[in-house]
Amino acid sequence: MDLQHLMDRFGASSAEPVLGGHSEASVVRLERRNEVLYYKQGIILNDEADRLEWLSGTGFPCPQVVDRGNNWLLTTELSGRDASDDWPATDRPAVLAAIATGLRELHALSEAPFSSPFPGKPEVVTHGDYAAPNVFIDPVTLQFSGMLDVGKLGMGDPYADLGVMYKSLSNGMNPQYGLVPGARFFVEQYGGDPDDPRIPYYIGLDDSESFWASV
């Protein structure tokens, strides 16, 4: 990624690559006058831009699309900190509860014009990649402040999102939440059953390269 070229193109005074995303996409944090913008480029970015425009149009908290083009997207900064940042130990139960609240609010939206890539009954608007780095929390109030990375958003089974977050909290990527007990607490806060067999079922699909190659 040519950072100087991006700065010239968008009139930004600084450009800093964001490391640690799990997808094939590249993300760059841009400063332009007194605003912060995020540039994202990758193979399914047209799908993500369509979904983000739809989601922000509902009023749901998420980045706003500032500009888009062929497989790239420029968005406003989402406020808060993502759930994969280090949180003080005393805040972590509230952060898990906020992750659950945000998911319930998403699942309460009425129908989206997209389908989840996961199989299952298309009951609710699902995120499709509801993992800790994609969920934002206000560090002062500890309330849910929004979500991003919505390229797989669509009508699906709510347990697809519960499964992906269960994996994110229990697989060692975010050990601060206490692994399996933290993941189970999240599912209970949502109002779900941590022993539902759909949790391991959707984790298995999400982990399967052949599943993703087939969708």
Ligand SMILES: Nc1ncnc2c1ncn2[C@@H]1O[C@H](COP(=O)(O)OP(=O)(O)O)[C@@H](O)[C@H]1O
């Ligand atoms: N609009 C935004 N506002 C705030 N942070 C962002 C924004 N876009 C991206 N980020 C940061 O960059 C990280 C990676 O972006 P994301 O869209 O999740 O890419 P990936 O598909 O690689 O996971 C996010 O977890 C978040 O910390």
Ligand SMILES: [Mg+2]
């Ligand atoms: Mg992400």
